[in-house]
Amino acid sequence: MIAQRFALGLMTLFAASLLIFGGTEILPGDLASAILQNNATPESLAAMRKELGLDRPAATRYAEWLSGAAHGDFGHSLANKREVANEIAPRLKNTIFLALYAAVIAVPLAVGLGLLAAINQGGVFDRVVNVVTLMTISVPEYFLAYLLIKYLSVQFGFFPSLANVTPNTPILDRMTLTFLPMVTLVLVITAHMMRMTRASVLSVMASPYIEMALLKGLPKWRIVVRHAFPNALAPIISVVALNLAYLIVGVVIVEAVFVYPGLGQLMVDAVSKHDVPVVQACGLIFAAAFILLNMGADILAIMTNPRLRHAR
Amino acid sequence: MTVEALTPDAIAPRRRRSIRLFGHKPNLTAWIGLIIIALNIAVAVLAPLIAPYPQADIVGDAWADPDRLHWLGLDNLGRDILSRLIYGARLSIGLSSLITGLAFVIGIVCGFTAATLGGWVDAVLSRIVDLLLSMPVLIFAFMILSVLGTDIPVLIGTIALLNATLVFRLARAVAMTIASLEYVEAAKVRGEGTWWVISREILPNAIPPLAAEFGLRFCFTFLLIAALSFLGLGIQPPLADWGSMVKDYRDMINLDSAAPLYPAAAIAILTIGVNFVVDWMLSIHSRGHGEPA
Numbered sequence: 054m055i056a057q058r059f060a061l062g063l064m065t066l067f068a069a070s071l072l073i074f075g076g077t078e079i080l081p082g083d084l085a086s087a088i089l090q091n092n093a094t095p096e097s098l099a100a101m102r103k104e105l106g107l108d109r110p111a112a113t114r115y116a117e118w119l120s121g122a123a124h125g126d127f128g129h130s131l132a133n134k135r136e137v138a139n140e141i142a143p144r145l146k147n148t149i150f151l152a153l154y155a156a157v158i159a160v161p162l163a164v165g166l167g168l169l170a171a172i173n174q175g176g177v178f179d180r181v182v183n184v185v186t187l188m189t190i191s192v193p194e195y196f197l198a199y200l201l202i203k204y205l206s207v208q209f210g211f212f213p214s215l216a217n218v219t220p221n222t223p224i225l226d227r228m229t230l231t232f233l234p235m236v237t238l239v240l241v242i243t244a245h246m247m248r249m250t251r252a253s254v255l256s257v258m259a260s261p262y263i264e265m266a267l268l269k270g271l272p273k274w275r276i277v278v279r280h281a282f283p284n285a286l287a288p289i290i291s292v293v294a295l296n297l298a299y300l301i302v303g304v305v306i307v308e309a310v311f312v313y314p315g316l317g318q319l320m321v322d323a324v325s326k327h328d329v330p331v332v333q334a335c336g337l338i339f340a341a342a343f344i345l346l347n348m349g350a351d352i353l354a355i356m357t358n359p360r361l362r363h364a365r
Numbered sequence: 366m367t368v369e370a371l372t373p374d375a376i377a378p379r380r381r382r383s384i385r386l387f388g389h390k391p392n393l394t395a396w397i398g399l400i401i402i403a404l405n406i407a408v409a410v411l412a413p414l415i416a417p418y419p420q421a422d423i424v425g426d427a428w429a430d431p432d433r434l435h436w437l438g439l440d441n442l443g444r445d446i447l448s449r450l451i452y453g454a455r456l457s458i459g460l461s462s463l464i465t466g467l468a469f470v471i472g473i474v475c476g477f478t479a480a481t482l483g484g485w486v487d488a489v490l491s492r493i494v495d496l497l498l499s500m501p502v503l504i505f506a507f508m509i510l511s512v513l514g515t516d517i518p519v520l521i522g523t524i525a526l527l528n529a530t531l532v533f534r535l536a537r538a539v540a541m542t543i544a545s546l547e548y549v550e551a552a553k554v555r556g557e558g559t560w561w562v563i564s565r566e567i568l569p570n571a572i573p574p575l576a577a578e579f580g581l582r583f584c585f586t587f588l589l590i591a592a593l594s595f596l597g598l599g600i601q602p603p604l605a606d607w608g609s610m611v612k613d614y615r616d617m618i619n620l621d622s623a624a625p626l627y628p629a630a631a632i633a634i635l636t637i638g639v640n641f642v643v644d645w646m647l648s649i650h651s652r653g654h655g656e657p658a
Contacts, residue, residue, distance in 0.1 A: 065495075065496075065499045068496050068499065069496070069499050069500055072496060072497075072499075072500070073500075073508060076505075076508050076509060076512070184394070187637075187640060187641070187644060188637050190640070191584070191633065191636040191637040191639075191640040192632075192633040192636065192637065193588055193591060193592065193595075193629065193632050193633060193636070195592075195595055195611055195629055196626070196629035196630065196632065196633045199611075199615075199618050199625050199626055199629055200626065202618050202619075203618055203621070203623065203626065207618065207619060207620075207621045208621065214618070214619060298501070301501055301504075302501045302502070302503045302504070305503060305504075305596070306592055306595065306596070309595065309596055310615070320504075320507060321507075321596045321597070321598065323511065324507045324510055324511040324598055325597055325598060327511055327512070327514075328511075329511060329512065332507060332508060332511040333508075335504075335507075336500075336504050336505075336507065336508050339500075339501060339504045340499070340500040340501070340504060343499075343500060343501050343504075344499060344500075
């Protein structure tokens with residue numbers, strides 16, 4: 054089962070790479086006309102196509118691109134001719150740092166709050182948390198981010214509003230600089246994860262063995278923690294992974310708000326400059342992270358739930 | 366006796382004149398949501414009547430503080446922020462509604478086709494949807510926009526397509542299950558015509574989940590356009606929606622001005638309103654199947 058899921062994940066990744074490459078190839082208005090914009094004459098277009106190797110068949114170029122990408126070679130940027138891989142590496146590190154920083158805090162917080170709400174089902178805490186999380190989910194990330202900047206940074210000056218880290222920033226400074234972006238991300242994904250944790254614990258709570266435990270006279274928290282939680286673990290794990298995958302997208306916007314030199318910013322700049330090789334490389338990395346997280350979630354769910362190990 | 370008459374709704378006395386939606390009374394949060402949505406639509410439709418100034422007019426100094434004539438102050442070019450917000454509602458809400466509608470047409474047509482034809486058509490359509498959904502939506506939108514540029518028709522097409530994939534999944538599932546439900550069978554056995562079955566049995570029961578889905582898709586579209594505009598990849602000047610207004614005013618936050626918060630709050634309030642209504646519609650939907658809410 055696990056091997057099967059792994060193979061499926063790899064296939065999806067391959068298909069996604071095809072989509073990324075094909076999408077930027079097949080769509081009307083190819084690379085050459087994108088670069089030349091309004092200066093395109095038939096002659097200059099033909100010359101540019103030749104320079105970029107666009108006159109060769111797409112399949113060959115796809116094979117080259119994919120094998121290059123597998124070795125970490127994404128070609129050259131159109132905007133500044135530098136190697137895409139060198140552009141990406143420090144940015145990717147920054148993005149991973151921010152995502153991990155947020156995840157380390159958000160995951161335990163969300164699961165804990167979800168359990169508390171489930172224990173307290175229908176109580177004041179539960180209802181307040183329900184409305185607050187619904188609002189946090191609905192609100193765009195940049196609204197939360199600017200609220201935080203306005204109150205925590207500008208008015209009281211607790212934290213810096215710009216996360217302008219350099220590769221040499223020491224870890225502690227880095228954590229202070231990225232504190233507000235981290236809090237923004239934590240707020241958004243915690244709300245999602247917490248609601249799902251609560252829902253999956255509650256759906257397990259409806260089963261007969263929970264009633265049995267209740268009739269035995271066990272305290273409510275013990276039932277939730279010892280009886281319901283282990284069985285709700287599989288859905289919770291997949292929710293956590295889904296939200297980490299969501300982090301990848303949220304990160305793009307949060308990076309823009311805090312001017313954080315991450316991969317998302319790089320991609321946004323590349324999109325507005327029509328710098329296709331950079332867009333392709335960033336897209337492939339984001340898609341790979343997304344697909345791998347989803348795959349990891351399914352595999353973990355299979356491992357925690359023996360019932361899923363046998364084919365239906 | 367028709368099957369319909371057995372639902373609790375039909376038994377309850379209908380004499381009490383209370384406002385109902387889909388046969389249920391909205392709760393408090395749903396009411397708040399409905400009012401927010403109605404206000405937003407009214408503002409968008411009546412923009413030229415409500416707005417104190419034309420949206421492009423320069424009426425004072427750049428970044429003037431709020432005063433009695435300009436409630437939210439002036440922006441980077443000295444335009445009235447409140448008026449621009451009111452006109453921005455037209456673009457933000459109008460465009461999102463258009464895209465969501467388009468996505469529903471594409472998604473429902475393809476979903477129903479896949480469900481009824483089955484076979485390779487279903488397989489091909491479903492795999493295409495799986496493929497499109499294997500990537501984060503924002504990233505996929507980036508890919509397309511990087512090649513095609515950020516014209517409004519491109520935005521509409523891209524986002525409608527991405528949205529249609531999710532509608533497709535729902536429509537396909539709905540079409541697969543609804544036809545096999547007992548009350549539909551009962552109606553068929555009674556000898557009702559196909560049109561009667563669809564309009565009186567299937568549609569009333571499919572509307573709450575579809576309406577909820579419409580609300581969710583609308584929020585998704587609305588937030589995606591705003592996010593793209595905020596990143597500078599959506600609506601381009603001189604047009605302005607709420608997302609691009611946040612972008613234009615962003616630097617002011619460091620000078621302790623709330624300017625970027627107004628358009629961001631407008632986005633937030635509308636999505637919260639829609640989500641409140643959707644949440645309520647989903648809860649009556651699950652109650653309809655006999656589960657306590």
